[in-house]
Amino acid sequence: MHFHRETSSSMKVQVVVIGAGVAGLCAAYRLKEKGISTLVIEADKQVGGKIQSIRLENFTFDVGPNTVLDSNEAVMRLINDAGLSAKILWANSAANARYILKKNKLIALKNSPAILFTPLLSLPAKVRLFKEVFIAPSPVRETAAEFISRRFGKEVLDYLINPFLAGTFGAKPEHIAADEAFRTLTQWEKEHGSVIKGAWHALRQRKRAAKKSSRRMFSFAGGFYEVITQLAERLASNLWCEAHVQTLMRQNGTLQLSLTHAGHAQLIETKKVIVATPAPDAARLIKPIAPTLAAALEKVPYSPVAQVFLGYSTEQVHVPDAFGFLVPEVENRKILGAVFNSKIFPERYGDRLVITVFIGGSRQPELAQLPKEELIALARAELADILGIQTPPKAVATAQWHAAIPQYGLGHQEVRQAVEEYEQEHGDIFFTGNWRHGISVPDTIEHAEKIAEQVAASLHHETLASESTH
Numbered sequence: 001m002h003f004h005r006e007t008s009s010s011m012k013v014q015v016v017v018i019g020a021g022v023a024g025l026c027a028a029y030r031l032k033e034k035g036i037s038t039l040v041i042e043a044d045k046q047v048g049g050k051i052q053s054i055r056l057e058n059f060t061f062d063v064g065p066n067t068v069l070d071s072n073e074a075v076m077r078l079i080n081d082a083g084l085s086a087k088i089l090w091a092n093s094a095a096n097a098r099y100i101l102k103k104n105k106l107i108a109l110k111n112s113p114a115i116l117f118t119p120l121l122s123l124p125a126k127v128r129l130f131k132e133v134f135i136a137p138s139p140v141r142e143t144a145a146e147f148i149s150r151r152f153g154k155e156v157l158d159y160l161i162n163p164f165l166a167g168t169f170g171a172k173p174e175h176i177a178a179d180e181a182f183r184t185l186t187q188w189e190k191e192h193g194s195v196i197k198g199a200w201h202a203l204r205q206r207k208r209a210a211k212k213s214s215r216r217m218f219s220f221a222g223g224f225y226e227v228i229t230q231l232a233e234r235l236a237s238n239l240w241c242e243a244h245v246q247t248l249m250r251q252n253g254t255l256q257l258s259l260t261h262a263g264h265a266q267l268i269e270t271k272k273v274i275v276a277t278p279a280p281d282a283a284r285l286i287k288p289i290a291p292t293l294a295a296a297l298e299k300v301p302y303s304p305v306a307q308v309f310l311g312y313s314t315e316q317v318h319v320p321d322a323f324g325f326l327v328p329e330v331e332n333r334k335i336l337g338a339v340f341n342s343k344i345f346p347e348r349y350g351d352r353l354v355i356t357v358f359i360g361g362s363r364q365p366e367l368a369q370l371p372k373e374e375l376i377a378l379a380r381a382e383l384a385d386i387l388g389i390q391t392p393p394k395a396v397a398t399a400q401w402h403a404a405i406p407q408y409g410l411g412h413q414e415v416r417q418a419v420e421e422y423e424q425e426h427g428d429i430f431f432t433g434n435w436r437h438g439i440s441v442p443d444t445i446e447h448a449e450k451i452a453e454q455v456a457a458s459l460h461h462e463t464l465a466s467e468s469t470h
Contacts, residue, residue, distance in 0.1 A: 009264060009265055009266055009267060010266075010267045010268075010269070011039075011266065011267070011268050011269070012268075012269045012270070013037045013038065013039045013268060013269075013270050014036050014037045014038065014270065014271050014272065014459060015028075015031055015036055015037070015038045015039070015270060015271065015272045015273070015274065015455060015459075016038075016039050016040075016041060016255075016257060016268055016270045016272075016273050016274070017031075017038060017039070017040045017041070017273075017274045017276055018041050018245060018273065018274070018275050018276060018277060018285065019040075019041075019042065019049070019275065019276035019277040019281075019433070020040050020041075020042035020044075020047040020048070020049070020232070020239060020241070020276075021047075021048060021049025021050065021051065021276060021277075021433070022048070022049065022051055022227070022228060022441060022444055022445060022448070023276040023432045023433045023434065023444050023445070023447070023448040024040055024042075024274070024276030024277075024432070024448070025040065025047060025228065025231040025232060025235065026078060026231065026444075026445050026448040026449060026452070027274050027276060027432055027448040027449070027451055027452040027455075028040045028231075028235055028238065028239075028274075028452075029078075029081075029082075029231050029234055029235065030448075030449055030452035030453070030456075031452050031455065031456060032234070032235065032238065033081075034456050036455075036456060036459065037238075038235075038238055039238055039239075039240065039268065039270075040235055040238060040239045040240065041240050041243040041245060041257075041259065041261075042239065042240065042241045042242075042243060043242070043243065043244050043245075044241065044242070045241055045242055046241065047228055047229075047231075047232045047239065047241065048064075048225060048228040049064075050063065050064040050401065050404065051063065051064040051065065051223075051224055051225055051228055051441075052064060052225060052399070053222055053223045053225035054309065054397045054399075056311070056395045056397055057311065057394055057395035058352065058395075059309075059311035059349075059352060059354060059394070059395045060221075060222060060223060060348070060354075061309035061311070061341075061354065061356070061397050062219070062223035062224070062225070062341065062356070063225075063307065063399045064224075064399075065224060065440075065441055066219075066339045066341055066344070066356055067091060067095075067217040067218070067219055067344060068217065068218060068219060068224055068440075068441045068442065069215060069216070069217055069218075069440065069441075069442060070215060070216050070217075070218060070442075071215055071440065071442045071443075072442045072443070072445075072446050074442060074445045074446035074449050075441065075442040075445050075446070077449075078227070078445055078449075079227060082227060082230045082231060082234065083230070084220065084226065084227060084230055087220050087221065087226065088218050088219075088220065089218060089219050089220055089221065089345050089347060089348060090216055090217070090218050091216060091217035091218060091219075091344050091345065092343065092344055092345065092346055094321040094322060094323075094343050094344070095217055095322070095323045095343065095344040096323070097109075097320070097321065097322035097323065098322060098323045098324065098325070098326070099320065099322055099324070099325035099326070100120055100159060100160070100163055100325065100326055100327075100328065101163075101325055101326070101327045101328065101331050101333065101337075101386060102119070102120055102159065102328070102331065103331075104331075104385070104386065106320065106325050106386070107119055107120050109160075115129075116129070120159045120160070121155050121156065121159065122155060125153055125155035125156065128152065128153040128155075128156075129152060129153075129156070129196075132151050132152055132194060132195060132196050133194045133196050133197055134194075135150065135151055135194070136193070137189045137190060137193060138150065138189075141177060141178070141179060141410055142177075142178045143173065143174050143175070143176060143177060143178060143409075143410060144161060144165060144173040144174075144176045144177070144178045144181045144182065145157060145161075145172075145173035145174045146178065147178035147182065147185075147186065148161045148173065148178075151189070151195055152195075157173060158328055158329070158330045159328050159330070161173055162328050162329050162330070163326035163327060163328045163329075163336075163337065164326065165181060166326065166327070166329070166336045166337065166361050166363055167326045167336060167337050167358070168181075168439070169181065169303065169361075169405055169407060169408070169439065170303035170304075170305045170336065170358075170360065170361035170362060170363075170404055170405045171303055171361060171362050171405070171407050172329070172361075172362050172363055175301070175362055175407050175409055176407060176408055176409060177408055177409055177410045177412060177413075180408035180409075180412060181408065184198075184202075185198070188201075188202070217344065219344075219345055219348070221348055224441065240261050242261065242262070243259050243260070243261040243266075244259055244260050244261075245257055245258075245259045245285060246258045246259055246260065247288065248273065248285055248286065248288075248289065248429075249288070249289060250289060250428070254269050254270065254271060255269070255270050255271070255272070255273050255428055255429070256268065256269055256270075257270065257273070271428065271459060271462070272428055272429075272430065272455050272458065272459065273428065273429045273430070274429075274430045274431070274432060274451060274452075274455060275429065275430070275431045275432075275433075276431075276432050276433055276448070277433060278302070278403060278406070278433060278435065279297045279298075279300035279302075279406060279415075279433070279435045280297070280298065280300070280302070280403060282294075282297050282431060282433075283295075283297035283298045286429065290422060290429075292418075293418055293419065293422045296414070296415050296418040296419070297415065297419075299411060299415060300406055300407070300412070300415055300435050301362075301406070301407045301409065302402075302403035302404060302405060302406055302407065303360070303361045303362040303365070303403075303404055303405050303407055304360050304361070304365045304368035304369060304400075304401060304402050304403065304404055305336075305358060305359070305360050305361055305368055305400075305401055305404035305405060306358070306359040306360050306367070306368040306369075306370070306375055306398060306399065306400040306401075307356055307357070307358060307359075307398065307399045307400075308356070308357040308359065308375055308376055308378075308379035308396070308397075308398050309354065309355075309356055309357075309395075309396065309397040309398070309399075310354070310355045310356075310357065310379065310380070310383070310393040310395075310396055311352060311353070311354050311393055311394050311395035311396070312352070312353040312354075312355075312389075312391060312393050312394060313351060313352065313353065313394060314342075314351050314352065314353050315351070316353070316391045316394075317353050317389050317391055319340050319343065319353065319355065319387060319389075320340070320343075321343055322340060322343060323339065323340065323343070323344055324337060324338050324339035324340045324343075324355075324356075325337055325338060325386075329363055333382060333386075334359070334364065334367060334378055334382055335357055335358060335359050335378070335379065335382045336358040336359065336360070336361050336363065337357075337358055338355055338356060338357045338358065338383065339355070339356045339358075340353075340354075340355055341354040341355065341356055342354045355383065357379040357382070357383065359375060359378065359379065360404075362407065368400060368401075368402075368404075369400070369402070372398050372400075375398050375400070376396055376398065380393075405434075405439055406434060406435035406439060408439075416436065419431050419436070423454075427458055430451050430454060430455055431451075432444075432447050432448045432450075432451040433447075437450075
């Protein structure tokens with residue numbers, strides 16, 4: 001694949017992808033497969049965005065997602081095409097066990113219908129569950145807090161949903177739209193008048209249908225960052241790190257980007273741009289040419305999150321054979337929860353025990369911004385109180401983000417609609433990322449593939465139209 005250079009500081013390329021996180025790399029990789037000249041621009045020194053890997057004292061710490069779910073065809077298709085299928089590590093069965101903290105004790109989380117026997121919920125709360133089938137659907141959209149409280153009661157919200165959303169979105173249930181966090185549950189309510197009735201119907205249908213994905217958790221010996229590095233290697237010279245976009249403008253039927261790279265000013269002329277950055281960065285980039293859309297993107301809130309990685313010897317420290325534990329807000333602790341990485345993928349760690357502690361979120365945003373040493377001290381103090389771990393770790397690392405996870409609030413549908421209308425109207429600038437179609441890695445990959453297909457189809461259509469006029 002070749003770029004056409006007019007001068008040492010000017011270049012023409014069919015597509016420019018801004019952002020080398022998993023969305024940008026996936027979109028660029030798919031375009032390159034189609035023979036479309038593509039340049040990826042990344043402001044940081046390294047690719048991956050919030051998906052990184054830290055190697056320290058013979059420990060490997062997974063920054064960002066600790067596991068990925070085989071939840072759609074796109075994620076496994078990408079891994080297969082990148083030649084990484086044989087390297088997949090599937091999660092240990094112990095990872096199916098999860099705990100919730102209640103009154104300073106870890107309580108095993110039970111699946112339905114075993115939840116009726118969990119000490120997490122009081123007897124009145126369990127009785128309240130049976131009333132769900134008689135509650136009418138809401139005529140208006142609700143937050144997750146409103147939806148769960150109305151259908152299942154406050155205890156379910158406090159001890160099941162609150163910690164779940166803190167662990168996935170880093171969010172409070174009051175800040176997330178129910179139909180964004182629980183698409184299936186809200187759909188069941190609409191179609192069947194009840195979540196429980198919908199679940200029963202889905203269970204019967206599932207027995208008859210063939211599964212398209214296993215929904216098993218997986219990773220790699222070096223974490224999901226192995227996928228990131230493989231994609232980056234496939235793109236090779238088509239990827240520029242430490243490249244900073246100064247302006248993006250339309251001129252003479254093309255898009256022009258002025259940027260700096262390797263200490264030199266560059267002017268890139270392109271037909272299409274894919275913006276694969278967090279929403280606030282996308283807003284700043286397009287504000288001069290699309291102020292209305294930029295204003296919509298600026299409204300996407302993000303939760304701040306910090307991760308503290310602690311490495312021990314299995315002879316030093318023992319934790320339950322489980323995925324980890326979550327902490328409900330009503331417990332008044334200073335962490336959101338912890339993941340027992342080495343219990344999920346024991347073959348990755350051997351005699352090493354790795355725990356990842358999550359701090360902050362929209363629950364306690366100020367804690368995510370603490371200095372590194374204070375974060376480590378906080379995490380160790382909480383683990384000492386909850387798990388009795390007093391032993392100093394052999395290795396410690398942290399990762400902090402002021403804007404970690406997009407919050408899909410009640411206004412997010414309007415943002416998504418504004419983006420789609422802009423793409424359709426102009427047909428030259430497209431957007432992808434975990435603020436668009438879902439925060440999970442599989443959802444992000446699926447949307448990036450979709451955008452790559454749209455861009456390729458648009459280029460093909462324009463080529464045919466140009467040929468027909470000559």
